[in-house]
Amino acid sequence: MPPRSPAEAAPRSAAGPDEGYRPDPRRWHALSVTLVVGFMSLLDVSIVSVALPSLQSDLGATPATVQWVVSGYALTFGLALVPAGRLGDALGRRRLFLAGLAGFVLASAAAGAAPSIGWLVAARLVQGLAAGCLAPQNSAFIQQLFRGAERGRAFGLFGATVGISTAVGPVAGGAILGLASGPDGWRWLFYVNVPIGVVAFLLALRLLPRGGSGGRGRIDVVGVLLLGAGALAVLFPLVQAEAGGLSRLWWLFAVGVALLGAFVAWERRVVARDGQPVFDPRLVTQTRGYGIGAALGTVYFVGFSGIWLVLALFFQTGLGYTPLQSGLAVTPFALGSASSAVVAGRLVERYGRRLTVLGLVTVIAGLAAAAGVLLLVPPSAAGWAIAPALLLGGVGGGLVISPNITMTLRDVPVAMAGAAGGGLQTAQRFGAAVGTAALPGLFYLVLGATGDDYPVAAASGLAVSVLGAAAALVLGVVDLRRNRAGDRDGADRAAGDGGPVPGERHGPDGVHSHGHAWHG
Template sequence: MNSEARPDGPGGRPEAAPDPRRWKALWVTLATGFMSLLDVTIVAVALPSMQRDLGASAAAVQWVVSGYALAFALVLVPAGRLGDAMGRRRIFLCALAGFVICSAAAGAAPTIGWLVAARLAQGACAGCLAPQNSALIQQMFRGAERGRAFGLFGGTVGVSSAVGPVTGGLILALAHGTQGWRWIFYVNVPVGALALLLGLRLLPRVAPGRRERLDLPGVTLLGVGVLALMLPLVFAESGGLSRLWWLFPVGVALLAAFACWEARVAARDGQPLLDPRLLTSTRGYAAGTALGTLYFVGFSGVWLVFALFFQNGLGYEPLRSGLAVTPFAIGSAAGAVVSGRLVERMGRLLTLCGLIGVIAGLGAAAWIMWSAPTGVMTWLAAPALFVGGLGSGCVISPNVTMTLRDVPVRMAGAAGGALQTGQRLGGAIGTAALPGLFYTVLAASGRDYREAVALSVGAALVAILAALAVAVADWRHDHVHGPPDRPDRSDDRSQDRPAPAHRPEREHRAAEGGATRLHGG
């Protein structure tokens, strides 16, 4: 579906009219993103059932969670770049079809090997979907509408992570019997099939562009580097940190080699996988990526700590454990919707205030869990968790908006993939480190679950404080120097078409410090 053109674009070029079905298309992408991100955490509550039913070892069944997260993270940037080069609609629909098929295969798995293989493929499909979501927002929306759309997208990211445990517990409660865990995967099939049909109808088409080569050396260096950093973390529960610690310096070295290679490709006017100018010349991108990575270290790991505390320490069933942290999810959804309307007005200050809310809310909740009587603990902690959720909604959504809003549309997929790779890496660190600290404190304190949860949440707050420091530095930069003029990058709507031979605004953008001379320009 091609948009109509109006002769009022920058430099006299025709400007594409907004797609009249863009909001309906957005809901399709949000539903798909929610489903794929929910699968990161929803499966955790069903692992004991899977282990008993399939006769698997604890190490093997852990790959049902870890393998999905690992495959998800590995393909984000290459998939984003493929979407930039080949069309986001095409990659999105192919990945969604693959996700539905893999979900059905995981639900029908007769052995643990089959299940792990299906989850690895499902994670790869989810990783292909994720960068297309943010890139399609860049493509379909502009101005204040883009902020509202990113607000909904950020809320989806935050809420999907928070409601995973309660959704998994609810499905297990409704699906009785030892085979109930299979419905955690089967539920994706009708939802995904409906999203696929709606996507075929609503997602915008764009004219095909010139053929571009994929930066295979860059893909290899980035993929192996991320793999080296994440493998010790996904094997953390089985001693991976002590056995595979040497992979950390290998991963850092490979990522440094990746950065050097990309700089060399860009200097030769080639087609890098991730253009270095996104970090050096695109306002807010480097700070936003760092902030998101640090925030997800604390944000992702704290949910496993709460689950361990409520289920192992207080004896809650999975559903009740999930319901205990639902106020955070409700607050996160509300904060995301509101922040989408405020981000253009408040900028980085909104993220700063949100981080303060998260720190206050989670800090108060940790103190209540450490000191309050068991019978009223969850009721007393609910308001604090709600405040923390409101703050989180004002962190994730605005940070996505401010990180990606100045990215040229033709690079939106790769840029969104890199941002989410940082979040997934931060999440892997948090989900490995915080439960590990929980068990360490538990052993040292003589099985004091209250002390373990308080100190583990405190460690999560250290990472969030580091994110707050990044936010303060970025806010002060804008406060001292003034926010730069932000031309509407959506004028580059021809990301899949050859650019006009004459681009008189290019020199003007270069003077403003924007990323110029990118692929196809």
């Protein structure tokens, strides 16, 4: 018996995917709570990096061990995303969000009180696991609570949260270390999460909707193990890059590819048997826009995530900036990204993929201009001179992240929103892991080859970011052209039949979904 089509697999009534939807009067308040929690968990990816020297001296740790404070969090964060998304779909998003938030708060308190580096690393591993449980529920709640133009605005706010949290981590870390002076000042980087998390937990108990689980409660254990092992094999050498992981553990990449291939084969088998996969392959093969949107996000995050480490190295090591000064130097990007992401959320229903293409062109222009500034302007003036270029790049970045999230998830059924959101964010985490390993490595390579020419080394890192944005631009243009071609085909069929095609929905840039596509 052949596997059911996605339309059969995704629960929906004959009246359409939105039948029975009733706007929750507290949906915007609920969104505010999830965004604050999402900001806090994403901020912890980078906020600790400015405190590594004081951590190392205070706890008597080696450089390789203290690096696990950052990389361990990123590792468990990435590993948890897809399984946690599927668990939220199956068992209830509210339940998993509350459990993840409680774990995050407790792990933050444990990290702040850590008496040794081993304790701190263990707490950070648990903290990253809890953050990975939270992240896919954010996008899933948006799918569940909002429809139409409201969903675009909600994803705009979500995209702004992702962009700001990534960019302002060094600023926030430097500010906290500046206020909490002394050898134990780094502990407040973790303690600050506790009161915010407790308040958010109480609000989430009151505001988050009950229910929302669309699965049948069965978990694909074999799929979870295969995906986890494959992702671990690929990510582990990357997060250990600064400790020589790429040269020592390169063979894990081959193991990871084999395990991920086995995972795809297993998931197809589960689907063919009408089971409940941890990540349904049809999200990529049969859900319009999902596969190319995830690929676009992955290559964009290669440059987007890695460039902050390069600029931090340039300003702090090359120019002698304090962590706070270094963070303030890149603040224009965060400001531009925040403002444009919110606006893009309101425009995505009208302009669709064109916003992403425009944003990528703007990012390329801004980062290329920033590289030129570093090469041409005296280092003493670089912090001020680079601000307009970073602001331009940030405006473009805000037009990339939130519209791409909306376009990628718009045709995903609500019943699979958690797994789909987890898959998208996992792809972005892979891109971020590659970028944070490759760009600083290139920085040091160029630095050694040029005799400590910091501007050239930083400009080289920016050039790689430009290439990543250019690769994302190619994908965006391909998707835009495909959508327009599909729109013309739909119009031709409608003209030939004398009416619209049943089950077909048209949107911006010809984005449409047929009756065989999944609906949310």
